[in-house]
Amino acid sequence: MEQVWWEFALWMALALGAGLIAQRLRVSVALAELVVGIAAGNTIHPEVTPWVTFLAGLGALVLTFLAGAELETEALEKHWKAALAIGFVSFLFPFLLCAGLARLSGWQPQASLVAGIALSTTSVAVVYAVMLESGLNQTPLGKLILAACFVTDLGTVVALGLAFTHFDAWFWGFLAACVVALPLLRWLWPRFLAWVGTHISEPEVKGLFLLLAALGYLALKGGSEAVLPAYLLGMVLADTMLRYRPLTSRLRATTFALLTPFYFLKAGSLVDLRAVAAGIVAVLLFFAAKVGAKFLGVAPVARLCGFPLRVNAYTTLMMSTGLTFGSISALYGLNHAIIDRAQYSILVTVVILTAIVPTIVAQRLFSPSEAEARMEENSSGTPHVPGNGGA
Numbered sequence: 590m591e592q593v594w595w596e597f598a599l600w601m602a603l604a605l606g607a608g609l610i611a612q613r614l615r616v617s618v619a620l621a622e623l624v625v626g627i628a629a630g631n632t633i634h635p636e637v638t639p640w641v642t643f644l645a646g647l648g649a650l651v652l653t654f655l656a657g658a659e660l661e662t663e664a665l666e667k668h669w670k671a672a673l674a675i676g677f678v679s680f681l682f683p684f685l686l687c688a689g690l691a692r693l694s695g696w697q698p699q700a701s702l703v704a705g706i707a708l709s710t711t712s713v714a715v716v717y718a719v720m721l722e723s724g725l726n727q728t729p730l731g732k733l734i735l736a737a738c739f740v741t742d743l744g745t746v747v748a749l750g751l752a753f754t755h756f757d758a759w760f761w762g763f764l765a766a767c768v769v770a771l772p773l774l775r776w777l778w779p780r781f782l783a784w785v786g787t788h789i790s791e792p793e794v795k796g797l798f799l800l801l802a803a804l805g806y807l808a809l810k811g812g813s814e815a816v817l818p819a820y821l822l823g824m825v826l827a828d829t830m831l832r833y834r835p836l837t838s839r840l841r842a843t844t845f846a847l848l849t850p851f852y853f854l855k856a857g858s859l860v861d862l863r864a865v866a867a868g869i870v871a872v873l874l875f876f877a878a879k880v881g882a883k884f885l886g887v888a889p890v891a892r893l894c895g896f897p898l899r900v901n902a903y904t905t906l907m908m909s910t911g912l913t914f915g916s917i918s919a920l921y922g923l924n925h926a927i928i929d930r931a932q933y934s935i936l937v938t939v940v941i942l943t944a945i946v947p948t949i950v951a952q953r954l955f956s957p958s959e960a961e962a963r964m965e966e967n968s969s970g971t972p973h974v975p976g977n978g979g980a
Contacts, residue, residue: 596636603629604850618845619714619853619912620944623937626857637855645855646815648848649917650801653746653816655841656713656913657823658830660739668733671894675733675887676711676740679908682886683879684709684748690878694871700932702752703922707936708879708943709748711741712912715944719907719952728962730900734907743820745914749921750808750817763811767804767818771825774800779829782836793836794843814921816914856916856937859923864931865938875939880947883909900961906951915940 603625611621629635688705696704716738717726725731754760785792800822805815823830830837865872887905896904919936922928928936 593638593640596638596641599633599635600641600851600854603635603854607850607854617715617912617944619849620941622850622853623857623912623916623941626854627860627862628857629854630858630860631862635854635858637858641851641855644848645852648844648850648852649920650805650815650819651798651840651844652849652852652913653819653917654797654801654823655837655844656742657739657820658827658837659713659717660736660824660827662828668729668736671733671890672736672740674890674894675904675908676737677744678886678890679711679737679741679883680709680744680748683882684744686878686882686885687875690874694874696928696932699753700922700928703918703927704875704932704936706745706748706752707915707918707922708875708911708939709741710745710911710914710918710940711738711908712910712915712944713738713742714913715910715948716907719948723952723956725957725962730904730957730962734904737904737908739824741908742914743824745918746814746817746820749918750813753812753814753925753927755812757812759807760811760813763807763813763818766807767821770804771821774822775825775829778826779832782829782833787835791839793833794840797840816917853916856920859920859930860934860937861930862934864934868931868935871935872938872942875935876942876946879911879939879943880909897961899955900957903951903955903957906947906955909943909947911940911943915943 607621607625608618611618684705687708688701691701691704720726720731782793801819804818808815808818884905887908888901891901891904916937919933923933
């Protein structure tokens, strides 16, 4: 038993170090944990035991739920046309281009699908952090970009869930359970919260863990991935979670303090820097393919929505970021032996680069003005999204 405590202390020391680095450098803690995990995995080699794997998986599950629960129905209703169009091409173009590039590079068909899915993502975590820091999360432009991120990541999660699914009886049972349970929970969950109230035993948090575990079990039995129902559940319960912010805060605190460090540190520890060095050409090609595909898809649609050049570039760069779902998709491929460790290392390195480079360029060169962020419809040419009532 003493060995388990030593292992836990080691992982927590890495998590604490990553948290301090993130705070000091003002970067995403997920990014810091990935980088610290890479450093540890190539030096001290922390052991990935079954209990570490479980906590990492639970962290990915709850983090995916929280991402879905950030979706504001009001914002999506106001900007649904632009968000749907931008989010859809933001997923489709890099998925097709990166999967095609992987196939041309000699990757197997299923491995190419993993590459396309991992590099099609937009990082809600990175974008949300930037929106909060700049104050854009309270503006129509910021809300539209966040809504488009959810559309992109929904496409990613659905693609990951369906690409490797065996359509047997368990799958159809899982699908039926989601069709019945999700609308029912949308009605039942707020009534459950009102009934249990607040108590030191945290029944509402335990209820969420029960729902995530049950739906995750059905998803895995159905040959899908547990993050799919977690994301959908978060979207269904989003309005209720926004009304019960203390519950969201407590769940977020537990997740980021204990669970997600294991996920991101583990994901980083599996990156082989020697494989990255050997595949540096592939890293650069995939990075160029992802960002280039985002510009090919998002920029024309954003222009059709009336975005001026600077806001267009800012939006496209924000949609080019990747982190959480990209690393989740890559780790799924590695855990299921669809890709090898060298391919995994290449994909995670590209994901980390897309979390850093587009964000810096967008903030330094294309940060929108206050008037542009308000998206006013007037004669001065400030942007307006057609069909959305002028926000």
